[in-house]
Amino acid sequence: MNIQEVIRYLKEYDGPELRLMEVCGTHTASIFKSGIRSMISEKIRLISGPGCPVCVTPTSYIDRCIDFAMKDNHVLLTFGDMIKVPGTSSSLAEAKGEGARVDIMYSPFEALDKAEKNPGVTYALAAVGFETTAPIYGLLIREALDRGIANIRLVTALKTVLPALEWICENEKGIDGFICPGHVSVIIGSDAYGELAHRYQRPFAVAGFEPEHILAVLYDLVHQIQMKKPVEDIHNLYPNAVRAEGNPKAAEVLYQYFEEGPAMWRGLGVIPGSGLYLKDEFAAFEGGSRGLETDRELPPECRCGEVIVGRIDPDQCPMFGTGCTPTNPYGPCMVSAEGACGIWYRNR
DSSP states (O other), X not given: OOHHHHHHHHHSOOSSOEEEEEXXXXXXXXXXXXXXXXXXXXXXXXXXXXXXXXXXXXXXXXXXXXXXXXXXXXXXXXXXXXXXXXXXXXXXXXXXXXXXXXXXXXXXXXXHHHHHHOTTSEEEEEEEESTTTHHHHHHHHHHHHHHTOOOEEEEEEEEOHHHHHXXXXXXXXXXXXXXXXXXXXXXXXXXXXXXXXXXXXXXXXXXXXXXXXXXXXXXXXXXXXXXXXXXXXXXXXXXXXXXXXXXXXXXXXXXXXXXXXXEEETTTEEEEEEEEEEOGXXXXXXXXXXXXXXXXXOOTTOOHXXXXXXXXXXXXSTTBTTTBBTTBOSSGGGTSTTOHHHHHHHTX
């Protein structure tokens, strides 16, 4: 079937309304930029999921990072998409204006040279991400140990995707299928979704990020649902990057340095076994990552939590585009490049 036939099939679909979740924010961005929503039937509804690591990070984590940056002889290093995420009373950007030492990093490995040149300063990295990111921080610790650098800390908000998808399957009954996150799937492999697909009998399919990749995975999911057959396997439509077993070397590094524990997800609450924390043997690099299991309760007008789990679209939030914009964000979904609200706003 060629791409025009795929588009025709999706545009002419006239069966029961389907809700398909693209877990990854990069998929959401590609869907908007390519105009895919206009190419498919109105009965195929695409909803965003909890695949933006910045968006699901609780305010208590931002508060912990600010506390670190306010200490004498301490510097917090963070990627730019974290700088405006609101904490309980301020963001990292606002805290910097009040004297906190916060620097933007472009690679975690920048911390090694900074720490080596300034042994009297402790550098903490705001380590936020999923399975794709965690191995990098493991390699950072390995190199720090090899070079004898001791003035580096990690303040982690590292999470694993599968427990969150299990939470979605258990609590959000109206989702008919899932577009698996491409980058995470490179690490964990397509087979990792098999247990969830079998237990909840919902199709999971792995996709790349080009428009034709997404159209192909939408066709695949809709076709699987229409066939009404038991879900038996995971369809990997991104085989040039994703293997069934994933990347064993990256997984080995990940679990050499990190262990699983409970973690707070904005919009979902505390999910057991979904957080990644440094093992005790690497406690010297720990910057205060554990115990962040509370979150600020957002006022009713901010519906960021409902956006994250796909209950509403971003433009259904009363603050969207008015009290909450990329230049003046209220919730993290508007801040990150992978956040659904920010993507919707920039492509509205």
